[in-house]
Amino acid sequence: MSTLELVGVTKAYGKTIAVDGIDLRIENNEFFCIFGPPSSGKSTILRLLLGLAHPDSGKVLIGGRDVTDSPPASRDLAMVFQNLALFPHLTARENMAFPLRERHETQAVIDAQISNVAEKLHILPLLHKLPGQLSGGERQRVAIGRALVRKPSAYLMDEPIAALDARLREEMRVELKRLQREVGHTLVYVTHDQEEAMSIADRMAIIWKGRVAQIGSPDDIYNRPVSKYVAELVGSPPMNFIEGTVRSGRFQADGIALDLPLAGLIDGRIILGIRPEDVAVSSAMPGQKPSGFSIFETEPLGAFSIVDIIAGDTILKAQVRGHAKFPLGQEVNLHVDPSHCHAFDPINGANLLLNGQR
Numbered sequence: 001m002s003t004l005e006l007v008g009v010t011k012a013y014g015k016t017i018a019v020d021g022i023d024l025r026i027e028n029n030e031f032f033c034i035f036g037p038p039s040s041g042k043s044t045i046l047r048l049l050l051g052l053a054h055p056d057s058g059k060v061l062i063g064g065r066d067v068t069d070s071p072p073a074s075r076d077l078a079m080v081f082q083n084l085a086l087f088p089h090l091t092a093r094e095n096m097a098f099p100l101r102e103r104h105e106t107q108a109v110i111d112a113q114i115s116n117v118a119e120k121l122h123i124l125p126l127l128h129k130l131p132g133q134l135s136g137g138e139r140q141r142v143a144i145g146r147a148l149v150r151k152p153s154a155y156l157m158d159e160p161i162a163a164l165d166a167r168l169r170e171e172m173r174v175e176l177k178r179l180q181r182e183v184g185h186t187l188v189y190v191t192h193d194q195e196e197a198m199s200i201a202d203r204m205a206i207i208w209k210g211r212v213a214q215i216g217s218p219d220d221i222y223n224r225p226v227s228k229y230v231a232e233l234v235g236s237p238p239m240n241f242i243e244g245t246v247r248s249g250r251f252q253a254d255g256i257a258l259d260l261p262l263a264g265l266i267d268g269r270i271i272l273g274i275r276p277e278d279v280a281v282s283s284a285m286p287g288q289k290p291s292g293f294s295i296f297e298t299e300p301l302g303a304f305s306i307v308d309i310i311a312g313d314t315i316l317k318a319q320v321r322g323h324a325k326f327p328l329g330q331e332v333n334l335h336v337d338p339s340h341c342h343a344f345d346p347i348n349g350a351n352l353l354l355n356g357q358r
Protein backbone atom coordinates (compact mmCIF):
# COMPACT_ATOMS: atom_id res chain seq x y z
CA MET A 1 0.00 0.00 0.00
CA SER A 2 2.00 2.89 -1.30
CA THR A 3 2.03 5.91 -3.50
CA LEU A 4 4.56 5.77 -6.31
CA GLU A 5 6.04 8.92 -7.80
CA LEU A 6 8.36 10.02 -10.55
CA VAL A 7 9.42 13.64 -10.21
CA GLY A 8 11.00 15.21 -13.31
CA VAL A 9 12.53 11.90 -14.34
CA THR A 10 14.59 11.56 -17.49
CA LYS A 11 16.29 8.39 -18.71
CA ALA A 12 18.26 8.03 -21.93
CA TYR A 13 19.89 5.01 -23.53
CA GLY A 14 22.64 6.45 -25.70
CA LYS A 15 20.85 8.85 -28.05
CA THR A 16 17.39 7.44 -27.31
CA ILE A 17 15.51 9.40 -24.68
CA ALA A 18 13.27 6.65 -23.32
CA VAL A 19 11.67 8.80 -20.59
CA ASP A 20 11.70 12.56 -21.03
CA GLY A 21 11.02 14.65 -17.94
CA ILE A 22 8.08 12.69 -16.57
CA ASP A 23 6.03 13.70 -13.53
CA LEU A 24 3.70 10.97 -12.37
CA ARG A 25 2.00 10.28 -9.06
CA ILE A 26 0.20 6.99 -8.55
CA GLU A 27 -2.12 7.08 -5.55
CA ASN A 28 -2.48 4.52 -2.83
CA ASN A 29 -4.62 1.53 -3.81
CA GLU A 30 -5.40 2.72 -7.28
CA PHE A 31 -5.48 0.66 -10.46
CA PHE A 32 -3.25 2.84 -12.61
CA CYS A 33 -2.69 2.07 -16.29
CA ILE A 34 0.26 3.25 -18.31
CA PHE A 35 -0.87 3.26 -21.90
CA GLY A 36 1.02 4.18 -25.04
CA PRO A 37 2.26 2.84 -28.37
CA PRO A 38 5.24 0.47 -28.53
CA SER A 39 8.60 2.11 -27.67
CA SER A 40 6.92 5.07 -25.96
CA GLY A 41 8.79 4.40 -22.68
CA LYS A 42 6.25 2.37 -20.70
CA SER A 43 8.56 -0.45 -19.63
CA THR A 44 11.28 2.05 -18.79
CA ILE A 45 8.89 3.80 -16.38
CA LEU A 46 8.35 0.48 -14.58
CA ARG A 47 12.08 -0.23 -14.53
CA LEU A 48 12.69 3.19 -12.98
CA LEU A 49 10.08 2.52 -10.29
CA LEU A 50 11.55 -0.91 -9.61
CA GLY A 51 15.10 0.35 -9.44
CA LEU A 52 16.25 -1.72 -12.41
CA ALA A 53 17.09 1.55 -14.17
CA HIS A 54 18.55 4.65 -12.56
CA PRO A 55 17.25 8.07 -13.70
CA ASP A 56 19.70 10.45 -15.38
CA SER A 57 17.88 13.22 -13.55
CA GLY A 58 14.85 13.50 -11.27
CA LYS A 59 13.61 11.48 -8.33
CA VAL A 60 11.69 8.30 -7.57
CA LEU A 61 9.53 8.28 -4.43
CA ILE A 62 7.74 5.32 -2.87
CA GLY A 63 5.32 6.14 -0.07
CA GLY A 64 6.80 9.64 -0.06
CA ARG A 65 10.31 8.33 0.59
CA ASP A 66 13.12 9.13 -1.86
CA VAL A 67 14.31 5.75 -3.19
CA THR A 68 16.20 7.08 -6.22
CA ASP A 69 19.42 5.51 -5.01
CA SER A 70 17.91 2.49 -3.23
CA PRO A 71 18.44 -1.01 -4.65
CA PRO A 72 15.43 -2.91 -6.10
CA ALA A 73 15.21 -5.38 -3.19
CA SER A 74 14.60 -2.60 -0.68
CA ARG A 75 11.67 -1.16 -2.64
CA ASP A 76 9.25 -3.99 -1.84
CA LEU A 77 7.50 -3.95 -5.24
CA ALA A 78 6.32 -7.07 -7.07
CA MET A 79 6.63 -7.32 -10.82
CA VAL A 80 4.90 -9.46 -13.42
CA PHE A 81 6.89 -9.20 -16.64
CA GLN A 82 5.74 -9.47 -20.23
CA ASN A 83 7.55 -12.77 -20.58
CA LEU A 84 6.68 -15.05 -17.76
CA ALA A 85 9.70 -16.64 -16.28
CA LEU A 86 8.39 -19.61 -14.30
CA PHE A 87 10.97 -22.13 -13.14
CA PRO A 88 10.36 -25.07 -15.50
CA HIS A 89 11.45 -27.73 -13.01
CA LEU A 90 9.19 -26.48 -10.21
CA THR A 91 5.44 -27.13 -9.92
CA ALA A 92 3.01 -24.22 -10.01
CA ARG A 93 2.76 -24.46 -6.21
CA GLU A 94 6.55 -24.32 -5.77
CA ASN A 95 6.83 -21.46 -8.25
CA MET A 96 4.33 -19.53 -6.15
CA ALA A 97 6.07 -20.51 -2.92
CA PHE A 98 9.43 -19.28 -4.19
CA PRO A 99 9.26 -15.61 -3.12
CA LEU A 100 7.87 -16.66 0.28
CA ARG A 101 10.67 -19.19 0.84
CA GLU A 102 13.16 -16.46 0.00
CA ARG A 103 11.64 -14.48 2.84
CA HIS A 104 11.85 -17.50 5.16
CA GLU A 105 8.11 -17.70 5.78
CA THR A 106 6.87 -20.77 7.66
CA GLN A 107 5.28 -23.64 5.72
CA ALA A 108 1.91 -22.82 7.33
CA VAL A 109 2.04 -19.21 6.10
CA ILE A 110 3.16 -20.35 2.66
CA ASP A 111 0.32 -22.89 2.37
CA ALA A 112 -2.28 -20.42 3.55
CA GLN A 113 -1.13 -17.65 1.21
CA ILE A 114 -0.95 -19.95 -1.80
CA SER A 115 -4.43 -21.40 -1.15
CA ASN A 116 -5.87 -17.94 -0.76
CA VAL A 117 -4.37 -16.56 -3.97
CA ALA A 118 -4.82 -19.77 -5.99
CA GLU A 119 -8.51 -19.79 -5.16
CA LYS A 120 -8.95 -16.22 -6.37
CA LEU A 121 -7.09 -17.02 -9.57
CA HIS A 122 -8.94 -20.33 -10.09
CA ILE A 123 -5.73 -22.32 -10.27
CA LEU A 124 -6.16 -24.61 -7.25
CA PRO A 125 -6.47 -27.74 -9.43
CA LEU A 126 -3.28 -26.84 -11.31
CA LEU A 127 -0.90 -26.40 -8.41
CA HIS A 128 0.71 -29.84 -8.74
CA LYS A 129 1.55 -29.33 -12.43
CA LEU A 130 4.84 -28.25 -14.01
CA PRO A 131 4.81 -25.12 -16.24
CA GLY A 132 5.29 -27.35 -19.31
CA GLN A 133 1.96 -29.02 -18.54
CA LEU A 134 0.06 -25.72 -18.40
CA SER A 135 -1.51 -23.68 -21.21
CA GLY A 136 -0.25 -20.14 -21.87
CA GLY A 137 -3.15 -18.64 -19.96
CA GLU A 138 -2.63 -20.96 -17.00
CA ARG A 139 1.07 -20.12 -16.86
CA GLN A 140 0.16 -16.45 -16.89
CA ARG A 141 -2.14 -16.91 -13.93
CA VAL A 142 0.53 -18.78 -11.98
CA ALA A 143 2.98 -15.94 -12.69
CA ILE A 144 0.43 -13.41 -11.47
CA GLY A 145 -0.19 -15.63 -8.45
CA ARG A 146 3.49 -15.64 -7.65
CA ALA A 147 3.46 -11.85 -7.55
CA LEU A 148 0.31 -11.76 -5.45
CA VAL A 149 1.48 -14.12 -2.67
CA ARG A 150 4.20 -11.71 -1.65
CA LYS A 151 1.86 -8.97 -0.44
CA PRO A 152 4.25 -6.20 -1.51
CA SER A 153 3.54 -2.50 -1.18
CA ALA A 154 2.59 -2.26 -4.87
CA TYR A 155 2.30 -4.49 -7.91
CA LEU A 156 3.71 -3.63 -11.30
CA MET A 157 2.56 -5.48 -14.37
CA ASP A 158 4.07 -5.12 -17.83
CA GLU A 159 1.54 -6.23 -20.44
CA PRO A 160 0.85 -9.30 -18.32
CA ILE A 161 -1.90 -10.70 -20.51
CA ALA A 162 -0.84 -9.48 -23.96
CA ALA A 163 0.06 -13.02 -25.03
CA LEU A 164 -3.36 -14.49 -24.27
CA ASP A 165 -6.14 -14.93 -26.82
CA ALA A 166 -8.89 -12.30 -26.92
CA ARG A 167 -11.51 -14.09 -24.87
CA LEU A 168 -9.11 -15.10 -22.13
CA ARG A 169 -7.75 -11.56 -22.05
CA GLU A 170 -11.22 -10.22 -21.40
CA GLU A 171 -11.73 -12.79 -18.64
CA MET A 172 -8.36 -12.03 -17.08
CA ARG A 173 -8.84 -8.29 -17.03
CA VAL A 174 -12.16 -8.62 -15.20
CA GLU A 175 -10.39 -11.00 -12.83
CA LEU A 176 -7.49 -8.61 -12.27
CA LYS A 177 -9.81 -5.73 -11.59
CA ARG A 178 -11.72 -7.82 -9.05
CA LEU A 179 -8.50 -9.06 -7.44
CA GLN A 180 -7.09 -5.56 -7.18
CA ARG A 181 -10.29 -4.38 -5.51
CA GLU A 182 -10.27 -7.30 -3.11
CA VAL A 183 -6.60 -7.13 -2.27
CA GLY A 184 -6.83 -3.32 -2.22
CA HIS A 185 -3.31 -2.66 -3.42
CA THR A 186 -1.66 -0.13 -5.67
CA LEU A 187 -1.39 -1.72 -9.11
CA VAL A 188 0.50 -0.21 -12.01
CA TYR A 189 -0.46 -1.87 -15.22
CA VAL A 190 1.25 -1.30 -18.56
CA THR A 191 -0.63 -1.97 -21.75
CA HIS A 192 -0.62 -0.89 -25.39
CA ASP A 193 -4.28 -1.92 -25.73
CA GLN A 194 -6.52 1.12 -25.34
CA GLU A 195 -9.64 -0.90 -24.73
CA GLU A 196 -7.92 -2.80 -21.94
CA ALA A 197 -6.68 0.40 -20.30
CA MET A 198 -10.08 2.09 -20.60
CA SER A 199 -11.89 -0.87 -19.12
CA ILE A 200 -9.77 -1.49 -16.01
CA ALA A 201 -8.04 1.73 -14.99
CA ASP A 202 -9.14 3.98 -12.14
CA ARG A 203 -6.80 6.49 -13.75
CA MET A 204 -4.40 6.22 -16.64
CA ALA A 205 -1.41 8.01 -18.10
CA ILE A 206 -1.02 8.28 -21.83
CA ILE A 207 2.64 8.12 -22.73
CA TRP A 208 3.95 9.40 -26.01
CA LYS A 209 7.63 9.59 -26.95
CA GLY A 210 8.73 9.35 -23.33
CA ARG A 211 6.36 12.09 -22.17
CA VAL A 212 3.00 12.20 -20.46
CA ALA A 213 0.37 13.24 -22.99
CA GLN A 214 -2.46 13.18 -20.43
CA ILE A 215 -3.31 11.74 -17.02
CA GLY A 216 -6.89 11.20 -15.94
CA SER A 217 -9.77 8.81 -15.49
CA PRO A 218 -10.84 6.84 -18.57
CA ASP A 219 -13.85 9.18 -18.73
CA ASP A 220 -11.57 12.26 -18.78
CA ILE A 221 -9.40 10.77 -21.46
CA TYR A 222 -12.30 9.71 -23.65
CA ASN A 223 -14.54 12.74 -23.25
CA ARG A 224 -12.04 15.49 -22.48
CA PRO A 225 -8.87 14.63 -24.41
CA VAL A 226 -6.32 17.43 -24.11
CA SER A 227 -5.09 16.97 -27.65
CA LYS A 228 -5.91 15.49 -31.02
CA TYR A 229 -3.20 12.92 -30.38
CA VAL A 230 -4.94 11.61 -27.25
CA ALA A 231 -8.36 11.81 -28.92
CA GLU A 232 -7.10 9.66 -31.77
CA LEU A 233 -5.49 7.08 -29.55
CA VAL A 234 -8.59 6.05 -27.59
CA GLY A 235 -11.87 4.87 -29.04
CA SER A 236 -12.53 2.33 -31.74
CA PRO A 237 -13.23 3.07 -34.50
CA PRO A 238 -11.23 6.25 -33.94
CA MET A 239 -12.63 9.77 -33.80
CA ASN A 240 -13.45 11.42 -37.15
CA PHE A 241 -11.48 14.56 -37.96
CA ILE A 242 -12.80 17.21 -40.32
CA GLU A 243 -10.90 20.35 -41.22
CA GLY A 244 -12.72 23.61 -41.59
CA THR A 245 -13.24 27.19 -40.52
CA VAL A 246 -15.06 28.79 -37.62
CA ARG A 247 -16.74 32.10 -38.27
CA SER A 248 -19.11 33.89 -35.88
CA GLY A 249 -19.94 30.75 -33.91
CA ARG A 250 -20.46 28.45 -36.90
CA PHE A 251 -18.22 25.71 -38.22
CA GLN A 252 -18.05 25.20 -41.98
CA ALA A 253 -16.22 22.08 -43.15
CA ASP A 254 -13.83 22.21 -46.11
CA GLY A 255 -15.42 20.76 -49.25
CA ILE A 256 -18.33 18.95 -47.55
CA ALA A 257 -21.82 20.04 -46.59
CA LEU A 258 -21.31 20.20 -42.86
CA ASP A 259 -22.24 23.45 -41.20
CA LEU A 260 -22.77 23.51 -37.44
CA PRO A 261 -23.23 26.02 -34.67
CA LEU A 262 -20.08 25.77 -32.53
CA ALA A 263 -19.89 28.18 -29.64
CA GLY A 264 -16.89 29.14 -27.57
CA LEU A 265 -14.29 29.46 -30.32
CA ILE A 266 -12.59 32.44 -31.87
CA ASP A 267 -12.76 32.69 -35.66
CA GLY A 268 -10.18 30.70 -37.59
CA ARG A 269 -9.12 27.28 -38.79
CA ILE A 270 -9.85 24.20 -36.65
CA ILE A 271 -9.98 20.45 -36.90
CA LEU A 272 -13.39 19.27 -35.77
CA GLY A 273 -13.40 15.95 -33.91
CA ILE A 274 -16.49 13.81 -33.68
CA ARG A 275 -16.71 10.25 -32.40
CA PRO A 276 -18.45 7.66 -34.61
CA GLU A 277 -21.16 7.08 -31.97
CA ASP A 278 -22.03 10.79 -32.12
CA VAL A 279 -22.78 10.70 -35.85
CA ALA A 280 -26.33 9.69 -36.78
CA VAL A 281 -27.24 8.60 -40.30
CA SER A 282 -30.60 8.64 -42.05
CA SER A 283 -31.68 7.87 -45.61
CA ALA A 284 -32.02 10.87 -47.88
CA MET A 285 -35.61 11.69 -48.85
CA PRO A 286 -36.61 11.47 -52.52
CA GLY A 287 -36.60 14.95 -53.97
CA GLN A 288 -34.43 16.57 -51.27
CA LYS A 289 -31.42 18.57 -52.40
CA PRO A 290 -28.30 16.41 -52.70
CA SER A 291 -26.69 15.88 -49.27
CA GLY A 292 -23.24 15.13 -50.61
CA PHE A 293 -22.98 12.02 -48.37
CA SER A 294 -23.31 8.42 -49.52
CA ILE A 295 -22.74 4.94 -48.14
CA PHE A 296 -19.36 3.45 -48.90
CA GLU A 297 -19.51 0.36 -46.69
CA THR A 298 -21.40 -1.03 -43.72
CA GLU A 299 -19.93 -3.41 -41.21
CA PRO A 300 -22.53 -5.10 -39.01
CA LEU A 301 -20.99 -6.22 -35.71
CA GLY A 302 -24.02 -7.60 -33.93
CA ALA A 303 -25.10 -5.08 -31.33
CA PHE A 304 -24.06 -2.20 -33.59
CA SER A 305 -22.81 -1.47 -37.09
CA ILE A 306 -20.03 0.73 -38.39
CA VAL A 307 -21.14 2.76 -41.39
CA ASP A 308 -18.51 4.28 -43.65
CA ILE A 309 -19.79 7.39 -45.40
CA ILE A 310 -18.21 9.11 -48.38
CA ALA A 311 -17.90 12.82 -47.65
CA GLY A 312 -16.03 14.72 -50.36
CA ASP A 313 -12.63 13.07 -50.55
CA THR A 314 -12.72 11.53 -47.08
CA ILE A 315 -14.58 8.74 -45.32
CA LEU A 316 -16.46 9.44 -42.09
CA LYS A 317 -17.38 6.66 -39.73
CA ALA A 318 -20.66 6.39 -37.87
CA GLN A 319 -21.53 3.80 -35.27
CA VAL A 320 -25.22 2.98 -35.27
CA ARG A 321 -27.28 0.56 -33.20
CA GLY A 322 -28.21 -2.86 -34.49
CA HIS A 323 -27.84 -4.11 -38.03
CA ALA A 324 -27.55 -1.15 -40.40
CA LYS A 325 -29.46 -1.74 -43.61
CA PHE A 326 -28.14 0.94 -45.96
CA PRO A 327 -27.55 -0.19 -49.55
CA LEU A 328 -24.08 0.66 -50.83
CA GLY A 329 -24.00 3.98 -52.64
CA GLN A 330 -27.23 5.20 -51.06
CA GLU A 331 -27.42 8.90 -50.42
CA VAL A 332 -27.77 9.74 -46.71
CA ASN A 333 -28.10 12.67 -44.34
CA LEU A 334 -25.71 13.08 -41.42
CA HIS A 335 -26.71 14.45 -38.05
CA VAL A 336 -23.97 15.65 -35.75
CA ASP A 337 -24.71 16.94 -32.27
CA PRO A 338 -22.56 20.07 -31.84
CA SER A 339 -22.46 19.58 -28.07
CA HIS A 340 -20.52 16.34 -28.62
CA CYS A 341 -17.97 17.87 -30.99
CA HIS A 342 -14.34 18.54 -30.15
CA ALA A 343 -12.23 21.27 -31.73
CA PHE A 344 -8.48 21.00 -32.14
CA ASP A 345 -5.82 23.50 -33.09
CA PRO A 346 -4.66 22.49 -36.60
CA ILE A 347 -1.06 23.39 -35.75
CA ASN A 348 -0.35 21.99 -32.29
CA GLY A 349 -3.38 19.71 -31.87
CA ALA A 350 -4.51 21.26 -28.56
CA ASN A 351 -8.15 20.80 -27.61
CA LEU A 352 -9.61 24.30 -28.00
CA LEU A 353 -12.79 23.64 -26.06
CA LEU A 354 -11.24 22.62 -22.74
CA ASN A 355 -10.38 24.88 -19.80
CA GLY A 356 -13.85 26.27 -19.41
CA GLN A 357 -13.92 27.78 -22.89
CA ARG A 358 -17.22 26.03 -23.44
Ligand code: ADP
Binds near residue numbers: 013016038044045
Ligand atom coordinates in the same frame (compact mmCIF):
# COMPACT_ATOMS: atom_id res chain seq x y z
P1 ADP B 1 7.67 0.46 -24.34
O1 ADP B 1 7.67 -0.40 -23.13
O2 ADP B 1 6.68 1.58 -24.33
O3 ADP B 1 7.54 -0.32 -25.61
P2 ADP B 1 10.45 0.97 -23.64
O4 ADP B 1 10.40 1.68 -22.35
O5 ADP B 1 10.79 -0.47 -23.63
O6 ADP B 1 9.09 1.22 -24.44
O7 ADP B 1 11.50 1.70 -24.58
C1 ADP B 1 11.51 3.09 -24.84
C2 ADP B 1 12.67 3.40 -25.77
O8 ADP B 1 13.90 3.17 -25.11
C3 ADP B 1 12.69 2.55 -27.01
O9 ADP B 1 13.12 3.33 -28.08
C4 ADP B 1 13.70 1.47 -26.67
O10 ADP B 1 14.33 0.98 -27.83
C5 ADP B 1 14.68 2.20 -25.77
N1 ADP B 1 15.27 1.31 -24.76
C6 ADP B 1 14.64 0.76 -23.71
N2 ADP B 1 15.46 0.01 -22.95
C7 ADP B 1 16.68 0.09 -23.55
C8 ADP B 1 17.98 -0.46 -23.24
N3 ADP B 1 18.18 -1.24 -22.18
N4 ADP B 1 18.99 -0.16 -24.08
C9 ADP B 1 18.80 0.65 -25.16
N5 ADP B 1 17.62 1.20 -25.50
C10 ADP B 1 16.56 0.93 -24.70
Ligand code: MG
Binds near residue numbers: 042043044158
Ligand atom coordinates in the same frame (compact mmCIF):
# COMPACT_ATOMS: atom_id res chain seq x y z
MG1 MG C 1 7.39 -2.53 -22.99
